[in-house]
Amino acid sequence: MARLPDDDVYVVTKYRGGREGAFFPVQPAAGQSRLRQVGDDTYLATWHRAPAAVHWHHWRLAARPGFVVPIDDFRSLIPTVRHPHDGRELVITHAPSVADIPEPHPLPEFAAWDVTREGAVPFDLAVEPRAYGLGQLIGHWPLETLQTRAVLVVGVGSIGGAVADSLAGYGLGRLDLLDPDRLLWHNTVRHVLGDGEVGRFKTDALKDMLKARWPELDVRSHVKNVVRDAAEVRPLLKEVDAVVCAADGIASRRVVSHLARRAGRDAVLTSVLEDGAFGEVLRLRRAPDEGCLLCRRAPLYGSGGMDPERALERGYGDGDPHRPMTAVGPDLRLMGSLAAKVTIASVLQRHGYNEQRLPGEQAIIALRPQPGFQAPFDLRRAGEVQWHPATPPLPGCVTCSHP
Ligand SMILES: [Zn+2]
Structure with a gap:
């Protein structure tokens, strides 16, 4: 995810997927980022403002592979997330309130989730920092x-x-x-x-x-x-x-x-x-x-x-x-x-x-x-x-x- 400094806007620029772990460009669409998967499948990515607790889950789960946040728990924290039913959605959450949580638990300001009917699984998100x-x-x-x-x-x-x-x-x-x-x-x-x-x-x-x-x-x-x-x-x-x-x-x-x-x-x-x-x-x-x-x-x-x-x-x-x-x-x-x-x-x-x-x-x-x-x-x-x-x-x- 890259930052456009003039507008202070973040955009998803590419994602990594497939068996080869290759990078694919993202096709932007109005109001959402459309991530094109290999083949004909197209996944939508949606943005949501989230409470810091969601990112605390992310931080904890990233260290425990295989663990899933149950879909109802996830949606109770972020009501704007649609129930995926049989589909799949990539969700990017922004939790500006994480800045209020002191160390030693520095939580990410942005997080990414693979959301299915079973629940939400965090995945890696590389974010361009404000200062580098x-x-x-x-x-x-x-x-x-x-x-x-x-x-x-x-x-x-x-x-x-x-x-x-x-x-x-x-x-x-x-x-x-x-x-x-x-x-x-x-x-x-x-x-x-x-x-x-x-x-x-x-x-x-x-x-x-x-x-x-x-x-x-x-x-x-x-x-x-x-x-x-x-x-x-x-x-x-x-x-x-x-x-x-x-x-x-x-x-x-x-x-x-x-x-x-x-x-x-x-x-x-x-x-x-x-x-x-x-x-x-x-x-x-x-x-x-x-x-x-x-x-x-x-x-x-x-x-x-x-x-x-x-x-x-x-x-x-x-x-x-x-x-x-x-x-x-x-x-x-x-x-x-x-x-x-x-x-x-x-x-x-x-x-x-x-x-x-x-x-x-x-x-x-x-x-x-x-x-x-x-x-x-x-x-x-x-x-x-x-x-x-x-x-x-x-x-x-x-x-x-x-x-
Ligand atoms: Zn001299």
């Missing part, structure tokens, strides 16, 4: 705060698509998606979008997917390249609370690091490194003691360590014959979810939710760890997460020294 989806989280999660906040996602490939999907699930109000590319067949093995969207711009297809799932979300598609169209990204950054960069390529990450710092916005960079061995989520905050991307990477290079950005020019399905980039979809979605978590934590902490403080500013996750890597990539076991603090700006850094 994100509305269920009100009071349990800071939805009111998040619904007025916005995040820009740069790069909506395999990781970025998962970032956007997760941000929507957290109840964010507005999502800006920026990516210049179209979805191709080889993307779909890792992407949240499927084969049906191949050929479309990723931002457009993702916008449609998210709007279908989360109708209240404000999603905006920007078919742009963050490097080439940096001049247009600058004003966009002023409209959002934070930016996530999940784009391929060193240049994109550097541009996001620079523009976000200049705009005074938190940036979260996420990627999979070393051919799928490790994932990283790096948070860049505009703080005097926390450096930009280049400043944060400098200590690694200075100690003779690896260059974790080296392989980022390649897609996650590429690689070279010796070290194929073998990241799989769920590993990329794990990184996308963690990046969304870090981003939401940043937004909430800025609005006073101190329990959203993070253990550090850089998270390394072992996906398919391999020995021989230096810190902070010296994780040994799959699923291990290590958090590290930020390192300070380098003297003279163009990005960090901006007043």
Whole structure:
């Protein structure tokens, strides 16, 4: 039974029956719902206002299969029900007074009955609730705060698509998606979008997917390249609370690091490194003691360590014959979810939710760890997460020294 919110009316939309348990559509008729059974038999369903006691029967009998409310008892409680004589009638009862009955016996507001001359037998009725989806989280999660906040996602490939999907699930109000590319067949093995969207711009297809799932979300598609169209990204950054960069390529990450710092916005960079061995989520905050991307990477290079950005020019399905980039979809979605978590934590902490403080500013996750890597990539076991603090700006850094 679905609810039409404009009229606050409930309508039976389909029922399940027959040996196969298949769903059948309901043909509505004036004043009643006509349920078409398999074959030529047609059953009528009628609606009745009922006292709460009827639903108490329903609640009790549902746990005792085979028990029947005798027809005379049933009709004494609901005089508007016709005696079915030799026929059969499906009865739907509405008992608004059940709300007055306190727990621990929460009774259904609506109930359904198969009524024959022997009596009434309850059957399952699935009713669309008045509040579902994100509305269920009100009071349990800071939805009111998040619904007025916005995040820009740069790069909506395999990781970025998962970032956007997760941000929507957290109840964010507005999502800006920026990516210049179209979805191709080889993307779909890792992407949240499927084969049906191949050929479309990723931002457009993702916008449609998210709007279908989360109708209240404000999603905006920007078919742009963050490097080439940096001049247009600058004003966009002023409209959002934070930016996530999940784009391929060193240049994109550097541009996001620079523009976000200049705009005074938190940036979260996420990627999979070393051919799928490790994932990283790096948070860049505009703080005097926390450096930009280049400043944060400098200590690694200075100690003779690896260059974790080296392989980022390649897609996650590429690689070279010796070290194929073998990241799989769920590993990329794990990184996308963690990046969304870090981003939401940043937004909430800025609005006073101190329990959203993070253990550090850089998270390394072992996906398919391999020995021989230096810190902070010296994780040994799959699923291990290590958090590290930020390192300070380098003297003279163009990005960090901006007043
Ligand atoms: Zn810097």
